[in-house]
Amino acid sequence: MLNTNGLHVAVVGATGAVGKQMLDMLSESALPIKELTLLASKRSAGKTILFKETEITIKEALPEAFEGIDIALFSAGGSISKQLAPEAVKRGAIVIDNTSAYRMDDGVPLVVPEVNENELFNHQGIIANPNCSTIQMVAALEPIRKSYGLKRVIVSTYQAVSGAGLSALEEMETQSRDVLDGKNTQPNILPVKGDDKHYQIAFNAIPQIDKFQENDFTFEEMKMINETKKIMGDSGLKVTATCVRLPIATSHAESVYIEVDNEGDASAPDIKRLLSEAPGVVLQDDPKQQVYPMPVDAVGKKEVFVGRIRKDPDYAGGYHMWIVSDNLLKGAAWNSVQIAESLVKLGIIKA
């Protein structure tokens, strides 16, 4: 049952890969929800979705739909956010936006609650949820940064197909069967739906996520670079990234190499201890027992899993780690709902 007191929450893009997870996370959340409005494209309007034993009819996402909304969770693509988030704010809502539309804008807090929750006090109506691959990395690196300082981050990602949406997931499944059956297959979606060329993802690795930028990095790579600096509040941190799409349904993995500032204080056992105590992080690191995080084990879990922590034998202050998390949950829906919970907890919004 929904609360009689509490917040009127809207989800924009309720029928998408992340939108569906947002409803799950809202239903598990302690957020006091008085009313839930589900918004989507005209095509989906009129369909119903069950939320906590209540059937909710999807409405078309129009400016007027935000009247009376307290918190609006957006996950319907950047152009929808560009168009409708200001309309929601104008009508008094706080927007938590899961697209890249506003992330790097001044005056828009980019928040991972375990890292920089207090940035929420500076919001001007729109709060940005970071990119999935950034969120899990900064959640694991922040405890290390706080203790030893961070000089450099060099990351190579192993990213799941669900990050490209439900149609990409379907493409991977159909393609995998075709390849196993020795049939020809015609890719239509990955790596980037709006790009010219499409490549096979089944039993392959595609070193392109999102479009290429002028500097030959992809937009996904630049998101990791720029968002990490903004979230950690350190423009001098050196971050660089290679992002790769792989035939994995859900959960991103990351091979992360870091250099700490105070190398004399750090050690692999110390980093393991820090991470074992960190909020939202689960240490899975026991090589003798073959214990390390893997994508299939992280699916459906809210935490960030870290393992394979070890010192670079050749370089003082250099450490490796392997970070895995469900890209649709902590990487998207759960972090967005966590931000909503933080807004209530910090008294920024009154339930």
Next chain:
Amino acid sequence: MLNTNGLHVAVVGATGAVGKQMLDMLSESALPIKELTLLASKRSAGKTILFKETEITIKEALPEAFEGIDIALFSAGGSISKQLAPEAVKRGAIVIDNTSAYRMDDGVPLVVPEVNENELFNHQGIIANPNCSTIQMVAALEPIRKSYGLKRVIVSTYQAVSGAGLSALEEMETQSRDVLDGKNTQPNILPVKGDDKHYQIAFNAIPQIDKFQENDFTFEEMKMINETKKIMGDSGLKVTATCVRLPIATSHAESVYIEVDNEGDASAPDIKRLLSEAPGVVLQDDPKQQVYPMPVDAVGKKEVFVGRIRKDPDYAGGYHMWIVSDNLLKGAAWNSVQIAESLVKLGIIKA
């Protein structure tokens, strides 16, 4: 037809994943082959294999089988090499060993012909073929090292299942169908056949290749670290690695980050030019046209493919690249046959 003059070549492990490719590479090679002897376990002895229109009967790999052999290509596992390579050498053969049994031994050249062919002059009977993931990396890095010097290499691998043998490949295929059909699946082979625990590879990423060592790196990672230094003849080169097994049938990919010595002389266009002229290397790097190497495109090809070359925006002298090659060919069979060709070309063995 086989030559009437020429070398008597033996292949040990002729029925394995790499052994089969060795026969293909020998049939395409310019090596003057007078006679080809195929050796395998007692179980396979008596079976026949067609080589260049000649049916060859497999014999059991026993010490006496090496009488009269000029070159013996070993790819039947480390323990077979330990046992039989000295027997072959005792009988006058030069052994080219594709296992890790002798790679780091003094007096055993570890050779990638494009990089350190002249080391072959120092052989004492056994020549080692490096690890698959090492070969493709050093082939791409050597032209850069020669021009600018190399300080550091930080690599994260995306490795194919065929590197773990034919049974691992079958496991991946069966498992992939089971997962797609929603059936339970019981892993028995990967990540390491002889290790305690086995994990699902289908639609997953396993951050373990070969067994864990005392320093929490895997043996595969230590191979990349130690072999790279030996092949490049630079014990001061800083190398570190994370090796990951992925649901890809054939061809390893690598996200390689390097720091060059003479950063003022280097640039991304310069590195691209060097690689476009390097022997055995193919540059595939045109982001605007979405051109970059991918595992499925490299299968069956002898070259090492390199793309995604770009400068670290935050660190002078830091560059990224993405290196892909068929792990069974340049990573194993082809490099072994190339070594045999070099032995003839350099006059170390007379055909």
